[in-house]
Amino acid sequence: MKKWIDISQALTNDIAVWPGDTPFSYVVNWPMEQSGSVNVGKITMSTHTGTHVDAPFHFDNNGKKVLDLDINVYIGKARVIDVSMFEQVGIKELENYQLGGVSRLLLKLSPNASDSEFPRYIPYIEEAAASYLCAKGVQLIGVDVPSVDPVESKELVAHHALFAHGIHILENLVLHHVKEGEYELIALPLALQDADGSPVRAVLREIEGEKSDDR
Numbered sequence: 112m113k114k115w116i117d118i119s120q121a122l123t124n125d126i127a128v129w130p131g132d133t134p135f136s137y138v139v140n141w142p143m144e145q146s147g148s149v150n151v152g153k154i155t156m157s158t159h160t161g162t163h164v165d166a167p168f169h170f171d172n173n174g175k176k177v178l179d180l181d182i183n184v185y186i187g188k189a190r191v192i193d194v195s196m197f198e199q200v201g202i203k204e205l206e207n208y209q210l211g212g213v214s215r216l217l218l219k220l221s222p223n224a225s226d227s228e229f230p231r232y233i234p235y236i237e238e239a240a241a242s243y244l245c246a247k248g249v250q251l252i253g254v255d256v257p258s259v260d261p262v263e264s265k266e267l268v269a270h271h272a273l274f275a276h277g278i279h280i281l282e283n284l285v286l287h288h289v290k291e292g293e294y295e296l297i298a299l300p301l302a303l304q305d306a307d308g309s310p311v312r313a314v315l316r317e318i319e320g321e322k323s324d325d326r
């Protein structure tokens with residue numbers, strides 16, 4: 112069996128955050144010299160830093176919180192496709208792929224995404240893609256950029272449309288070392304009761320013997 116590979120951004124003190132959002136920081140807040148026995152750290156971060164899931168409460172005051180999310184969505188078979196040749200991903204672009212029966216879809220949108228620099232421009236998902244993907248059976252969409260909507264968007268139409276169609280959102284994946292194909296995915300959010308989002312450790316394992324390029 113193939114090995115699990117990491118598709119998460121490393122949470123370092125210089126990781127890129129959404130413009131204006133809380134910088135990430137990890138410090139040893141209670142060092143061994145003071146506690147007498149152990150180092151104890153303290154993390155300060157936005158819930159949307161690094162590889163993370165969005166809960167609907169992020170963009171809807173009445174939306175589900177992280178602890179209400181179905182964990183089954185974040186574990187299981189996933190398809191990785193390369194859509195980095197497109198500036199936005201809508202039905203026309205998705206029609207180039209065979210997505211029937213795909214329940215988790217990870218999109219390679221940005222081949223040169225960097226963990227330490229917030230992108231100036233990001234490709235985005237079109238609103239109409241939501242119903243198209245829902246009809247294919249997709250429950251989770253993952254992207255290697257900080258948002259499924261354009262950075263300057265206030266309406267967040269793709270976020271709303273995706274969740275309205277039962278499609279959960281995973282952002283800031285690292286996929287440049289991953290080729291198109293069939294994988295198993297684990298990307299569990301923390302059990303954060305009231306939260307609008309949660310960091311995840313996202314990992315993939317290739318499923319051998321499945322055709323990877325069936326475009």
Ligand SMILES: Nc1ccccc1C(=O)C[C@H](N)C(=O)O
Nearest residue numbers: 129132157159165257258259282
């Ligand atoms: N942190 C922010 C601060 C202000 C405005 C948007 C964001 C976001 O995080 C949006 C992005 N779509 C996200 O879910 O990560």
Ligand SMILES: [Zn+2]
Nearest residue numbers: 159165282308
């Ligand atoms: Zn987010």
Ligand SMILES: [Zn+2]
Nearest residue numbers: 165258259282
């Ligand atoms: Zn988002």
